[in-house]
Amino acid sequence: xxxCQKAEELMIDTLLEKKPLPKEVASHINECQSCxxxxxxxQKMKSLLDEPIESxxxxxxxxxxxxxxxxxxxxxxxxxxxLFFLLAGFILGIAYWVIRLNLFGPFIAITSFGAxxxxxxxxxxxxxxxx
Amino acid sequence: xxWEVKSRxxxxxxxxxxxxxxxxxxxxxxxxxxxxxxxxxxxxxxxTSSPExxxxxxxETMLRAIKKLSQFNKKAKLSTxxxxxxxxxxxxxxxxxxxxxxELDQLVINEPAPKNDALNQIIESLPPEKRLPLVLxxxxxxxxxxxxxxxxxxxxxxxxxxxxTIKELRCKL
Numbered sequence: 001x002x003x004c005q006k007a008e009e010l011m012i013d014t015l016l017e018k019k020p021l022p023k024e025v026a027s028h029i030n031e032c033q034s035c036x037x038x039x040x041x042x043q044k045m046k047s048l049l050d051e052p053i054e055s056x057x058x059x060x061x062x063x064x065x066x067x068x069x070x071x072x073x074x075x076x077x078x079x080x081x082x083l084f085f086l087l088a089g090f091i092l093g094i095a096y097w098v099i100r101l102n103l104f105g106p107f108i109a110i111t112s113f114g115a116x117x118x119x120x121x122x123x124x125x126x127x128x129x130x131x
Numbered sequence: 132x133x134w135e136v137k138s139r140x141x142x143x144x145x146x147x148x149x150x151x152x153x154x155x156x157x158x159x160x161x162x163x164x165x166x167x168x169x170x171x172x173x174x175x176x177x178x179t180s181s182p183e184x185x186x187x188x189x190x191e192t193m194l195r196a197i198k199k200l201s202q203f204n205k206k207a208k209l210s211t212x213x214x215x216x217x218x219x220x221x222x223x224x225x226x227x228x229x230x231x232x233x234e235l236d237q238l239v240i241n242e243p244a245p246k247n248d249a250l251n252q253i254i255e256s257l258p259p260e261k262r263l264p265l266v267l268x269x270x271x272x273x274x275x276x277x278x279x280x281x282x283x284x285x286x287x288x289x290x291x292x293x294x295x296t297i298k299e300l301r302c303k304l
Contacts, residue, residue: 045300059168
């Protein structure tokens with residue numbers, strides 16, 4: 001036989017789980033006045049909780065693309081890692097041979113010329129982009 | 132547009148998108164976020180009763196998810212993971228609001244929404260520790276165990292808290 005406390009627990013569980021009321025609880029409600037009042041209150045609460053609320057539209061996909069692009073840090077791929085080490089090895093190799101063969105003069109001349117060329121290219125590209 | 136609880140079923144399409152997103156596919160990640168937007172937005176609207184605040188919190192949740200996607204272990208559904216992030220953001224927001232309110236005594240925390248007054252009053256009348264389990268259980272159908280994981284409290288506490296909440300609401304009706 002179901003007592004009022006157990007019936008109350010089952011009624012609340014039914015409300016929370018959105019399940020149909022068990023038969024034993026339903027028959028208990030018919031016999032018990034206080035549980036009938038509780039059941040009516042819970043039904044009232046359910047109708048209030050089930051009221052639909054206004055929501056906003058989902059933004060278009062470009063909004064999310066922008067959000068992802070501007071916040072996700074690009075992960076370094078294995079290919080980029082290999083390239084990094086190759087470049088580092090190449091620079092170290094040059095430094096080694098420059099020191100070993102005592103080619104500081106020509107090395108500084110070549111790198112200065114290279115830096116000058118790169119600056120000219122950067123200025124040219126920058127101007128095109130700006131225009 | 133009426134808000135409807137979005138299905139939490141993680142279908143095959145979502146799994147594939149998730150795999151691609153974790154590998155760095157930005158388009159897949161964008162699509163996943165778009166698919167879960169209403170789900171998270173609805174959660175915050177229920178919690179805050181303010182579409183404006185919900186909008187900010189949803190965006191913050193999305194940003195944190197983007198940054199922490201590599202930490203997603205796929206044990207839970209993506210929507211559950213997003214709800215967990217959202218819950219932490221909501222708690223942070225509550226702390227900030229509380230601090231701001233202490234500094235400015237007359238600051239209004241939530242702008243009252245003009246619609247669904249009765250519903251807003253019911254949910255707003257609850258403290259956050261009762262509001263969160265109610266929204267997660269009633270509107271999102273999470274199990275006690277899932278809510279316990281999201282809120283980092285024991286499952287028994289979730290059940291007792293929910294039962295107490297219903298009793299409290301009954302008194303307020």
